[in-house]
Amino acid sequence: MDLAEKVALLTGASMFTLATDPELRLSDGPTGVRGLKFHGGPVVALLPNATLIASAWSEDTAYEVGTILAGEAARLGIHVVLGPTINLHRTALGGRLFEAYSEDPLLTGKLAAAYVRGLQENGVGATLKHLVANESETDRHTVDSVVDEATLREVYLLPFEIAVEEADAWSMMAAYNDVNGVAATEHDHVNNRIVKGEWGYRGLIMSDWFATKTTAASANGGLDLVMPGPNGPWGDALVKAVRDGLVKESTVDDHLDRLRLLASRVSLEATPGPDPDHPTRRQQLTRIAARGMTVLTNNGALPLARDRSVALIGRHAVATVCMGGGSAQVNPPYQVSVAEGLAAELGDVEVVDGVEVRERPVTARGFVTTADHRPGVTVTLRGADGAVVEVRYAPDATTVVGMDDDFDTPVATITFTGTVSAGGAAELGTFGVGDWTLLHESYSLRASRGGFGEEILAPPSRTFVAPLDDAAVVEATVTLAGSEGPMAGFGRFGLIARPAPRPVAAVIDDAVSAARRADVAVVVVGTTEEQETEAVDKSTLRLPGEQDALVSAVAAASKQTVVVVNAATPVLMPWLGEVDAVLWAGLPGQEGGHAVAAALLGVVEPAGRLVTTFPAADGAAPAWSVTPVDGKLPYAEGPFLGYRGHFAKRAPEPLFWFGHGLGYGTWRYDDVTLSRDPLAVSVTVSNTSTQTSREVVQVYFEPAETDQPVRLVGWRAVEVVPGGSVTVVIEPDARMWRRWDTDANRWDRLRPGGHLLVARSLDDVVKRLPLS
Structure with missing residues (x-):
């Protein structure tokens, strides 16, 4: 091969494929193998999130998860899964903690190694990410994580080291952030000296998507593969850098050798797993989720007795959040709510919706349907001349364009069409960057924070309340606005349609009335993908909306109160002394409601132990802020993160310690x-x-x-x-x-x-x- 041919292989062929022969296909995959489509792809299994899996404190469970994902990857023709995420829970404000295992480097590393073995022993490559000091999302593309050398090695690199030493992970992903003033994608000290040198790592280091900022510096700094493709900072520029003497051709050869090794390791004929809704898979995912759930407190209320009447209360009970946001999202066959799961076990359960839990409303399940009566909307993509480019079905009233489309004609407008069957006042709206028309409203939405990828991961939205007739057809059209940078032309768009919100006092009154009628009230509270997401950090650990007030009101009225926390990461619990039991349920995957029911009733013991210390108040932790100052985020606590800092009295007594869990x-x-x-x-x-x-x-x-x-x-x-x-x-x-x-x-x-x-x-x- 000549130099240009070599270099051509070192940038991806497309968003999720490599230019190898045969073509290698990559997929996001911490909790489900999404496939080659960022949104609206094939139906795949949705596993419990990483913190819930890790809460089992079981290498066997992590290995089992790896084998599940390997089977899913083989079923979809995927060769490399972009996981596990093994950054640490440095501060509970981190938006992406739901993808990562824990605050402890040893626990994280051992579980990651088992997960990697489960994948790679079945012929599918694993990718350790994100190398390194990538523990928060604020300004994630520009932030400089300032970490002393001892802390970097003893704490943040240790999970990567363990997974290399014990499982020989076939690839790693370099992060977006800088580390001590040097971009992770060109960090010679970390990538070359430590990982490839001291550890003797033979595998490949790829960039996070669009993370590579330079040509010669990244090629010399240990990066082996630029993603995605086909464009990027290497290509002709790297050929020129070699010819100008800025990069040695032997360096290019080393990158190519590592790519060839990855290609030789993966199996092109790995054994596919069962369908995502196969009974074996359903039982497996229910068990894994329930096993990781953690009993935080219990004054004899759990497990629930089957002969007692139950009032099930809360928005998370009827619309259970089963996965986080961003690149970890997949298209599952279904998502079982706690209401569905508990009703399947107990039959007669009074269910009461709770207070609003989101700042950005979403379409209510089943509230809008297509012309052929399927839940969701029809999406019509058109070019600038008005000709139809594609018609899609969107069960969640959401679509993405630009990320992985291959249209000959650029999309200029998108129209969402659905029928609202129940008349009366409805809350309607849209999200996505562009110029919108919806009913009598015309308005523009623009990205606000200027963060990279905001158009995909956290698009702007607007809603309003409008009266609707029975069987009203709702249509919203967006004209795409121009954008700049590597995400130009990409965006996530959607229609919002749901019943008009009721006053909080009326919602709480209904919950209190139901609680008084029952022997036990089960209140399900939690977070959503607004907090548990890539690209955005939290600003508080308080439950969103008026959920705290709901719990307190129910606890005051109920004979016995059990709270289920449907969240991947710590939350504050001002009502803790008012309730009889608390079950932390994580983001439990597609079988979430069945798993919560199994845990509440003791069908499967919720034997989890916390993987993150729960602070007693906002700020009451060894590390807290995720906001860079002058571009820098100092890891000033050094190795005293999480429980380590609390134990050393560098932070107040926590609400719950790392490792806590009561079981039954x-x-x-x-x-x-x-x-x-x-x-x-x-x-x-x-x-x-x-x-x-x-x-x-x-x-x-x-x-x-x-x-x-x-x-x-x-x-x-x-x-x-x-x-x-x-x-x-x-x-x-x-x-x-x-x-x-x-x-x-x-x-x-x-x-x-x-x-x-x-x-x-x-x-x-x-x-x-x-x-x-």
Whole structure:
């Protein structure tokens, strides 16, 4: 191959394909393999989100998830899945935490390695992302993450190191952000010296989509593949850079060798998995989701007794949020609500809608239908001459253009058409950048923050209330506005149609009345893809809308109140002392409602343990702000993020500690001993309850050095029958005894001493074992 032919292979052929022969196909995939279409693609399985999967604290579960995704990838002809996301939960405000496992580097790395093995042992490549210090979304394309070298190596690079060492992940993705003043896509120190040099990594480093900003600097800085294609900063510019002596041809050859290795590793004939709605897959996804759910408090209200009447309350009960926003979204066969799941188990359940939970309304399920009576709308794309380019069916009244279309004629206008069957006042509106007409309204919507990809991930919207006749046909048309930059011509657009909002007081009154009539009120609250999303961080951990007021009002009226939190990340709970039980349910995937019902009723024990510390108040955490100052985001807390900082009293006592979770069993720990050579902790755990239950024994190291934080060094989960006992042996991970000596520029050992803490979580330490 000549130089130009080599270079041509090092930029993607399209949005999600490579220019290899045979063509390699990539897909986003942390919680579902979406396929080659960013939106409206094939029907695929929607798995529980990453924090819910991780809450099982089970490498076996992570491996199982990898095998599921491998089967999904093979079914769709995908060769490389763009996951797992293994950035850490540095601050609970991070919008994309729902895609990542935890705040702890060891837990994250071990689970990631198992996930990678599940994929790659079945012939599908995994992609570790996002390398590195990519823990928030605000100004994500320009932010400079400022991290000292010791913290970078000991904390943020450690999950990547573990997944390379234990699973040999075939590819990685370089992040959008800078790290200590250098773009991640051209970071010679991280990509070449550490990853490819010190770790001996043989795999490929690709860019995040549109992240590559330079030619020679990125080629020399360890990036092997620019995505997407066919255009980008390499191509002819890289050929010229080689000929001008700015990049060695041997560097290009190394990039090409890594691409060829990836191509040789993936299987073009991997075994497809079952259909997303196959009974085996449905049972599997229900079990995985329910197992990860976490009982935060329980005054005897859980599991629910089947002979008690239940009032099910809340917008999240009837419109359960099963996945986060952004590139992790997929097109599932269905999404089961908690109302549907609990009714399937109990039959007679009184269901009451709750207060509004969104700032940006969405189309209510079933409120608008097409001419052939399917839920959703018809979408007509036209060119500048008015000729029809394509007609689409959109069950969620949403469509995307430009991201992965291959039309000969550019789309100029989009029309959404649907019928609202019930007359009366309705809230109508649209979202997407352009000039709109809807009924008697004409208006323009423009991107506001100027963030890269806002037109796709967080488009502007507008709504208004209008009277409608029965069977009213609603039509909205947008003329696309011009845009600049790498996302020019891309956009997400949609029609908003739903019943006109009711006053909050009336909604709460209905909930209170239902709660008084029932033996137990189950209130489902949570977040939505407005908070749990790529491209946008949170500004608070408070539940959106008036959900806190709803919980308090119901708790005051109900005989017994159970709160289900349908959120992937921490929320504040000002009503915690008013309710009888709290179940954290995550974003539970397509079987969400069935999984919540199984957990509430004890069909599957919700044996999860928290993977993120829940702060007691906004700001009450070791790391908080996600807003850069003068373009820089200092990781000033160093290695004391999350539980590490709380334990060191660098932040107030949290609401719930990392590792907390009650399950439905009770436990006794006996015969806690420490042996050496190898270092190991032995403990006998006894199930003192009347049902089989699962316990997670956790071991933490508390170093003697005051400048070193406590850290998780090992864990073991066991399932024990009532009255049974199991002896658990845990060998702490040797990597957790390292520290980076910045002056000597090498790894060193922590000095002898300190303690091992055997614990159910750090607020329930069973025994401190001295190491001296």
